[in-house]
Amino acid sequence: MRAVVMGSGSWGTAVAKILADAGNDVTMWARQAERAEAINRDRENAGYLPGIRLPDGLRAVTSIEEALADKEIVVCAVPSQVLRENLAQWKPHLPEGSVLVSLAKGVEVSSGERMSQVIKEVADLPDDRIAVLSGPNLAREIAEEQPAATVIACIDEDVAKRLQHAFAAPYFRPYTNTDVIGVEIGGAAKNVIALACGMAAGMGFGENTLATLITRGLAETMRLGIAMGADVRTLAGLAGIGDLVATCSSPLSRNRTFGARLGEGATLEEAQAATHGQVAEGVKSCRSVRALAHQYDVEMPLTDAVYRVCHEGMPVQDMVGMLLGRTIKPEV
Numbered sequence: 001m002r003a004v005v006m007g008s009g010s011w012g013t014a015v016a017k018i019l020a021d022a023g024n025d026v027t028m029w030a031r032q033a034e035r036a037e038a039i040n041r042d043r044e045n046a047g048y049l050p051g052i053r054l055p056d057g058l059r060a061v062t063s064i065e066e067a068l069a070d071k072e073i074v075v076c077a078v079p080s081q082v083l084r085e086n087l088a089q090w091k092p093h094l095p096e097g098s099v100l101v102s103l104a105k106g107v108e109v110s111s112g113e114r115m116s117q118v119i120k121e122v123a124d125l126p127d128d129r130i131a132v133l134s135g136p137n138l139a140r141e142i143a144e145e146q147p148a149a150t151v152i153a154c155i156d157e158d159v160a161k162r163l164q165h166a167f168a169a170p171y172f173r174p175y176t177n178t179d180v181i182g183v184e185i186g187g188a189a190k191n192v193i194a195l196a197c198g199m200a201a202g203m204g205f206g207e208n209t210l211a212t213l214i215t216r217g218l219a220e221t222m223r224l225g226i227a228m229g230a231d232v233r234t235l236a237g238l239a240g241i242g243d244l245v246a247t248c249s250s251p252l253s254r255n256r257t258f259g260a261r262l263g264e265g266a267t268l269e270e271a272q273a274a275t276h277g278q279v280a281e282g283v284k285s286c287r288s289v290r291a292l293a294h295q296y297d298v299e300m301p302l303t304d305a306v307y308r309v310c311h312e313g314m315p316v317q318d319m320v321g322m323l324l325g326r327t328i329k330p331e332v
């Protein structure tokens with residue numbers, strides 16, 4: 001199929017490689033001319049995935065019109081808080097009949113909307129032309145062709161199946177799902193829990209703490225997902241627990257790394273500066289996920305604690321007392 005990946009950061013580049021390796025005709029859109037030129041000249045996106053050789057057929061362009069022309073699959077690979085402004089520029093050039101696939105893992109702070117809702121609103125598309133791709137997919141590992149699986153969700157199962165074939169590469173196995181809400185909530189919430197896990201690791205805590213945070217993080221993600229209409233089995237799958245485990249455990253995760261820096265004593269500004277312009281989505285999404293928890297009247301104590309550290313100046317060390325000092329209660 002003819003596909004374009006709109007955004008040439010870490011994950012956009014890795015997904016462009018997947019699509020090319022899966023036999024599609026793939027274009028990448030980059031904001032900066034130097035990045036597009038370097039990708040075309042060096043077959044490498046050195047700023048984001050140094051040392052990864054990109055497939056020969058992959059072509060990068062900076063013109064939005066050229067990028068989108070005639071494409072059947074349009075992959076949205078920009079961070080969640082800037083998807084709306086990017087989409088507004090892409091909209092006039094979106095080809096008739098194309099399907100938009102969101103890669104972003106976040107909930108928009110200004111609206112409380114999931115990415116598929118933002119796409120529907122801004123691009124004015126029916127639900128069967130909007131899909132989301134999410135799972136335990138650390139960009140660097142996938143770019144190195146380490147085997148992994150993912151979930152492609154669309155309300156229309158036939159569309160999800162078409163995309164499943166388009167994204168299936170020898171090292172990358174997509175599963176379909178029609179539970180778009182579950183897949184999106186799993187992806188957004190795990191970044192917040194990964195911040196908490198990073199903070200714990202940074203403070204020197206070990207595997208018991210990590211396992212506790214992952215498990216209770218899943219419990220609160222499930223509470224929110226169920227309240228919003230998700231299928232709990234989605235959250236017990238790749239886009240839920242799968243991604244939670246990968247992100248919370250890996251030093252490759254930007255969210256976990258951001259949290260670890262705070263846990264080691266860095267200020268928010270220092271942690272932000274150390275991300276080198278790459279996005280740690282959970283820092284913003286903890287605000288919107290917490291707002292959804294309030295809206296749907298569910299308890300999300302870990303998300304609340306991360307929010308307080310990131311936005312209310314609560315010292316990281318106070319998280320422990322805040323979480324363990326809660327009223328003791330049944331597990332389930």
Ligand SMILES: NC(=O)C1=CN([C@@H]2O[C@H](COP(=O)(O)OP(=O)(O)OC[C@H]3O[C@@H](n4cnc5c(N)ncnc54)[C@H](O)[C@@H]3O)[C@@H](O)[C@H]2O)C=CC1
Nearest residue numbers: 007008009010011012078082103104105137138139278279
């Ligand atoms: N990196 C990873 O391992 C994975 C990332 N994701 C998700 O994919 C989405 C994109 O992530 P990455 O590619 O890793 O991000 P990144 O930070 O590496 O790259 C972001 C890309 O968006 C572009 N962009 C366009 N408009 C922008 C603006 N106004 N502000 C900032 N950047 C802008 C940047 O130029 C850059 O090419 C995020 O929501 C992330 O959570 C999902 C799975 C894996």
Ligand SMILES: O=C(CO)COP(=O)(O)O
Nearest residue numbers: 135136137138253254255
């Ligand atoms: O979503 C990811 C892995 O599935 C990547 O996580 P980070 O954004 O924390 O690097």
